[in-house]
Amino acid sequence: MSAATPASQRSLAEHFVEVRQQEEARTIGMWVYLGTEILLFGGIFGAWAVYRYQHGEAWREAAHHMDLWLGAINTAVLLLSSLTMALAVHAAHALQKKWTLLFVLATVSLGTLFLGIKAYEYMQEIHHGLAPFAAPIPVRQAFTPATELYMNLYFAATGLHAFHLISAIALLGGFILWILKSGLSADRAATLEILGLFWHLVDVVWIILYPMLYLTR
């Protein structure tokens, strides 16, 4: 745990001996959940590895159709949001309400910006007939089974990631309302730390998805 908030300011649930034990239990609990998330995306990473091995040339060709620069901008946006998230958690442990709200708001804004850029990218891809499920029949016939597989995996992977980001934005939005309504406390800083872990995980997944889908040309 970040050591900024004294343990004496925390409330202790009755089944724990001390605050440190309580904090460790909830951190481990969160990491167990994050482990299941990593393995959920792991199924997609694994599928990618198998198909890339089987259809190397076709998949490299398909990756050329991805907008590398939009992906790079979005990666930068999420990396920046992880920085503001870490700063928000730190400000919260120092009980600086104004800075906490500001950094959480910045994080939520960057997350929303990511989704906006992603939506624009999806629209571009649909417009250029790159989405197998949305392409008109004549365009669709231009897909080989391998490239269609690539595009479907792309939409499944980035769609699942976007769904996680929407959840994370909703959680942080709820946190902002909570703090505005009834103030910041040491316990709430500890809650933000856990929410922050989820936010960073969404960033971690994108850090893997970006080179996988855009750069392995």
Next chain:
Amino acid sequence: MAHQEFHPFLKSYLKTGAALFVLLGATVGASFLPLGGFALPVAAAIAFVKVYIVMWVFMHVRKESKLVWVFSAGAFLWLAVLFVLTMADYVTRAEIPKDEWKTDSHAAEKALQ
């Protein structure tokens, strides 16, 4: 108390953020180089360094107990198991010729001899 404590952390977080941006630039730049078969390992290596930095600094794993280290590394251990066992299957399939497999029930044994 807050102000004196806030600034050193700000510096270390900003440095971490800067490192992540440099690595993003590196991975984009590397994708334009004619690396051939090394393109994939290079992209994967940079991604793993980025993931490690985010987990170690932003997710505070460096400050946690050894038990949390085990749990956070555990997810990636299982991921490695998933990759190694799956790929071990696909990479070795070609050793058994497809047609023989259909017509000759001892093809697998022959291929392994």
